[in-house]
Amino acid sequence: MMPTSIPLDYYLILSAVLFVIGVVGVVTRRNAIIIFMSIELMLNAVNLSMVAFSSFLGDIAGQMFVFFIMAVAAAEAAIGLAIVLALFRNKQTVYVDEINLMKW
Amino acid sequence: MSLQSILFSIFAIGAVASAVFTITRKNPVASAMSLVAHFFMLTGLYLTLQAQFVAAVQVVVYAGAIMVLVxxxxxxxxxxxxxxAPSARSLRPTLAMLISSILVVMVSSVIVSNPTGKNALSDKAVEIGTTASIGKALFTGYLFPFEAVSLLLLAALIGAVILAKRHVSETQS
Known part of the structure; x- marks a missing residue:
């Protein structure tokens, strides 16, 4: 066993920074595909903190959750990109601010 | 400075830099490529946490399957x-900075209080990260969620096909 000198806080702060970068991406970008990638950034930030907790607490539950989050992320990727595709087919745009059908 | 902290610094800086690149590039393909780099940096971080199985799955599922789709x-x-966009662009960066600074304050206030008090990896970290122990847990304690995930993936598969296919009337005309 190789003990690490890095405390848990470092991983958690890194995870928080990555999550916030994802949030900024979702709020500032117009392209639906890049917004989608920013959501993946946020999911991965949470995964990082889960794995960090799992390894530091010696509990396998965190890594099981990461496994299930990855499965849900794969499902979400397929559905999300299909929605972008259907949207492009109907509206000829992937910019979210040009899609205002339900706005009044 | 130990090897562990050198590796952590490299992967952490790489992860943050590639994440910033992902959300700032104008070209979507450049964004996608930096996201792939980001996933590889996270793989390195998982390896510093002794989570071998998660690291392998990260490369296969995220850097492989999901990015190919994107x-x-x-x-x-x-x-x-x-x-x-021609209008209404001035508000968004301000809003983003506001939201992100609130989030950073909230999250770091919790982290700084150090709720777990852990400063080193658990002794069991190496053994729980292996494929054998993950597989064992998956097919014993987590069997029901595992089966539920298979149903979810089936639903997503059917849903994606239905959403993305052309309508019948459209193809006939």
Missing amino acids: VFVIMLLNVGREVQ
Whole structure:
């Protein structure tokens, strides 16, 4: 066993920074595909903190959750990109601010 | 400075830099490529946490499957460089900075209080990260969620096909 000198806080702060970068991406970008990638950034930030907790607490539950989050992320990727595709087919745009059908 | 902290610094800086690149590039393909780099940096971080199985799955599922899907859709839609919208652009960066600073304050206030008090990896970290122990837990304690995930993936598969296919009337005309 190789003990690490890095405390848990470092991983958690890194995870928080990555999550916030994802949030900024979702709020500032117009392209639906890049917004989608920013959501993946946020999911991965949470995964990082889960794995960090799992390894530091010696509990396998965190890594099981990461496994299930990855499965849900794969499902979400397929559905999300299909929605972008259907949207492009109907509206000829992937910019979210040009899609205002339900706005009044 | 130990090898562990050198590796952590490299992967952490790489992860943050590639994440910033992902959300700032105008060209969606450049964004996608930096996201792939980001996933590889996270793989390195998982390895510093002794989570071998998660690291392998990260490469296969995220950097492999999901990014192929994203790049494929970018090519299919032929999305070019993002152009600035003519109006209502001044508010968004301000809002983003506001939200992100609130989030940073909230999260770091919790982290700084150090709720777990852990400063080193658990002694069991190496053994729980292996494929054998993950597989054992998956097929014993987590069997029901595992089966539920298979149902979810089936539903997603059917849903994606139905959403993305052309309507019958459209193909006939």
